[in-house]
Amino acid sequence: MAHWVPDVLGDEFEQLTLELAPDDEGPVVATLVRALPPAQGWWARWSGRRRMLDDVDVLYVHGWSDYFFQKRLARFWTARGARFHALDLRKYGRSLREGQTPGFITDLATYDEDIEAALAAMGRGDDAGSSSRRLVLLGHSTGGLTLSLWAARHRGVADAVILNSPWLEFQVASARPLIAPVAELQARWSPRDVAPQVDLGFYTRAQQEVADPDDPMDVNLAWRPAQTMAVHAGWFHAILTGHAAVAAGLSIDAPVCVLLSSRSATPTRWSDDLTRTDSVLVVDDIARAALKLGPSVTIERIDGALHDVFLSRHEAREEAYARLSRWVRGWSAAEN
Numbered sequence: 618m619a620h621w622v623p624d625v626l627g628d629e630f631e632q633l634t635l636e637l638a639p640d641d642e643g644p645v646v647a648t649l650v651r652a653l654p655p656a657q658g659w660w661a662r663w664s665g666r667r668r669m670l671d672d673v674d675v676l677y678v679h680g681w682s683d684y685f686f687q688k689r690l691a692r693f694w695t696a697r698g699a700r701f702h703a704l705d706l707r708k709y710g711r712s713l714r715e716g717q718t719p720g721f722i723t724d725l726a727t728y729d730e731d732i733e734a735a736l737a738a739m740g741r742g743d744d745a746g747s748s749s750r751r752l753v754l755l756g757h758s759t760g761g762l763t764l765s766l767w768a769a770r771h772r773g774v775a776d777a778v779i780l781n782s783p784w785l786e787f788q789v790a791s792a793r794p795l796i797a798p799v800a801e802l803q804a805r806w807s808p809r810d811v812a813p814q815v816d817l818g819f820y821t822r823a824q825q826e827v828a829d830p831d832d833p834m835d836v837n838l839a840w841r842p843a844q845t846m847a848v849h850a851g852w853f854h855a856i857l858t859g860h861a862a863v864a865a866g867l868s869i870d871a872p873v874c875v876l877l878s879s880r881s882a883t884p885t886r887w888s889d890d891l892t893r894t895d896s897v898l899v900v901d902d903i904a905r906a907a908l909k910l911g912p913s914v915t916i917e918r919i920d921g922a923l924h925d926v927f928l929s930r931h932e933a934r935e936e937a938y939a940r941l942s943r944w945v946r947g948w949s950a951a952e953n
Contacts, residue, residue, distance in 0.1 A: 647731040648711035652691035668698030677703040680758025682845040684710025723851035751776040769867035785906035808851030819884040827930035869911035878922035897924040
């Protein structure tokens with residue numbers, strides 16, 4: 618049986634290996650990371666005062682070509698009393714094993730096994746919905762798409778869904794219906810065919826340019842390369858299928874908060890503008906697509922933010938956390 622062991626992020630974190638069903642590449646695992654709760658002062662222990670999120674579990678899922686490393690994001694939740702967990706999905710980050718195709722799946726529903734194993738390890742029961750604690754799903758980019766689809770298929774489990782620049786629509790939205798049939802055929806016959814690399818590394822450079830010395834990030838480039846991992850036909854078709862499901866409407870029954878940059882920029886050449894915009898997604902299209910997620914959707918547009926709003930320059934990063942705090946306070950007050 619697997620046990621919690623120290624994590625690469627240091628003393629504040631532990632990790633647990635989740636054994637999953639093998640696939641055609643062999644054994645498969647996911648990795649759950651938990652943030653250890655901060656020590657409380659004598660006054661808090663003596664008074665027994667309840668913190669705002671003492672009854673909340675948070676599950677974070679990363680984006681494409683990514684893994685969990687955002688310590689401050691974890692501290693945001695644990696400082697308010699929540700139990701914070703992050704999931705490195707199969708074939709990403711801590712879960713990537715030798716001989717595996719990084720990030721490769723052919724159906725986003727495959728991650729149901731990863732998510733349900735994580736929720737069980739968090740003490741939420743085998744059916745994920747048997748806990749008396751509130752559940753917040755927190756996803757970035759492709760993780761936001763994955764969690765949105767999961768929440769729609771598992772109604773009544775999540776109490777809130779928070780999305781950081783979720784990849785809810787293809788970058789050329791009008792082209793998606795045209796390319797989807799071609800992508801389906803290619804995925805069926807040659808699912809591991811690789812598309813040409815179009816990432817010039819500018820998004821990674823933008824993060825480095827705006828790095829905040831007061832909020833440092835230690836990134837493992839083997840797990841989060843400067844240029845994204847190879848895009849395979851089967852994976853690409855899975856993404857387009859997810860986009861089509863969002864466009865048709867998901868009806869998530871929990872309140873949703875979507876954090877986005879105020880502007881997009883096309884990264885064809887380097888410019889300082891890339892340090893103040895989302896150079897990965899077309900944020901106006903994402904904002905429109907977000908309205909299809911469910912009946913209660915809040916969209917927060919943050920001036921100067923990058924694709925990961927919590928990795929933006931100092932002013933935008935602080936604004937992102939302030940917006941998140943305001944929404945969480947309102948949500949928690951309404952729930953209690």
